[in-house]
Amino acid sequence: MGACADDGGGITAAVTAEGMAVDQERAAECSGAAPLLPPPLPPPPPPRSWHAVDSLADLGLPLSPAAAAEHAVAEAWRLFKLALKLWSYVGLGWKWSLQACRLVVYALLLLPGFAHMLAFYFWSPLVKRDVPYGRKPRQLLDLYVPAGARPGSDPVPVVVFVTGGAWIIGYKAWGAALARRLVEGGALVACLDYRNFPQASAVEMLEDVNTGVSWVSRHAARYGGDPEALLLVGQSAGGQLALMALLSQAAQAASGRAALGGSPCWHPRDVAGFVGVSGAYDLEGLAEHLHRRGLYHNLLDSIMCLDGKKAYDKLSPLAAARGLAAALDGGGGRDGDGARLGGGAGALLPPALLLHGTADKTVPHAGSELMRGALEALGVPCALRLLPGKTHTDLLLEDAFRGGPDPLADAILEAATGRPRSSWHPRTCPAPLVWLAGRVCPF
Template identity: 50%
Template structure:
């Protein structure tokens, strides 16, 4: 953002936004007011600035794709996985097109709200269309997966659509992926995004006192680690894993982890066999240039904090498919045991026969009962539902896609 002068910000005197890119932390000082969201400036980009922004984003994605290609090399395993992913998406395309149309044209979706100054610090909001009789909406902050390399906020569109139709406001966070950033950068982004929601969601009709966190796969790993790091920062005054704002995890009502990766050192060889090579994984999960798979594992972190976690975390619900080939369900059950040992209220539910993508994507497209949505709604709204979902494409296409899915 270039240097500009603002005559008024929330009633404060004239200040300058110069040096935002070089400023410390994730905050900006204008006059006497400290800001940490570009939305606070209430400044809109001109059409020319918008076009320039899109062009820079496209160039950045292209450059990062080449860099990621170089990191992956030309190994046969990941090339096969890439073709499997392409075929998986092609089979689901008739349903995904409907979701894309909803994402871009539904008045219920507000895309790319800027929550901080770092690259990809954007979020999408999925707002319920029905009336709440003046009451604020409960909120779910969703962080998508993507093996820490291909995650994107729009991957949460289907979940956002389903939950918003049931009266829940959903905020889907985007964050830097590797090689644009490593695990510490991702943690900083997720931490900042959650802090933004806790401070600003009231402007959008959400209830800041009724916020739940939900992460899938890599997103579950990042959110769990952010929660635990905030506890350590509160108890010890600092945490080397966390930059940016401090907020109390007890301000959130619950954490829902879906197919999360919580024990990274145990996953290294497994993911290597699945196509995410060890050297790349260790580059993502590094501290001070050295692999730190244990230190960046939520299960290890929970065991390290032990009983000091008692009373410091909201209730936790871990959901995982027993047929998950990408992240074995043992990841969630072991993390659940570590949290329970620390005095945290945690439940682990394992879905019989479900893969890594079934709960979030395949089941929703297939239609019928949706266990993931029902479990999330039960936790957030404190009531059980049994809602039949209309299919978005024929079941045989979903079955074929599940068969070729690399995840």
């Protein structure tokens, strides 16, 4: 890894030979006023009745029986190898094993709610699943398009959602219940998938998020979305990835130098606002806490790894924002580079809203309080809403299944439209099952 620029938080970095950041020419272009957009993806091959699988785009076309069987075997073998690699990190540790068992019981208790959610996910005409946003594995997204939204009509706000999953079990469908509330509220929603560990490191996950945000910004208008009203939302691990990507884009746009986590490049002004939900912003402060809950040090160190060494300080949004704020306060030396970097990055960042439950035992809400302070030190308008009694999963799943008010969906729609929201939704899972699930939830 090249040497990091002296910004106090390790956010700006020289370009590595392995391509962990954009090249100097692209980073310089990103520092201009106009947003730099990646080149458009080449068009997929024309439809054919039978063909082999040569690229990600081919997966949306009909396969010959032989190609389908070959692809299924290859995918099964790949997943088996990834599972073995993951098992080598967690082994038979009792904490991890207990958490896995609790997760199974949790899912079974909420099965009625999940069945309702999946019925909408697979059969609703509002859902366009598995839309490729890039050429690499798992660079797919689900689009939830409001009824009546189309090019030429009044554009609707756009929400890009980056799900959580401890950087290991994240999947785009986890946001389906939330996306249903949002699309019914009139927003175009893009739920991003991204590579998980051990298939990818956190830097590669950031590459996926950046690629997805750029794609949505360029293509939202095709589906009736307003690219000027794009809201970036990240939950849990997805909050770390989404905010880190946004901070990296702002840092390299302000400095003209490549930033770790800023590849591929897009302009931070492409995003009108950020909403963080139970976000894991303080990696250094969380490491020991997560270890005690079963996400062991050796596993988290490998996820947040650069050049074979753990790099919490370089991949933590809290550390990144504090580094930029320190550069702003200190002036960055005699030439004032740091002041220009910190001040320029802060001016490019959109307003932020952080939501966190006070009963969250997985990612304590203290991290969101620290994150608000770091963003405000950069001059970023940032509001923090602490939700009494809410756990780590309440906002995303249990609230959606138990019915009644949905504070998360209302907050996101309010941030997207600028209008207060107060909604009421039907129950999709019996209240006793939701209560029991909350008691056994491992998160």
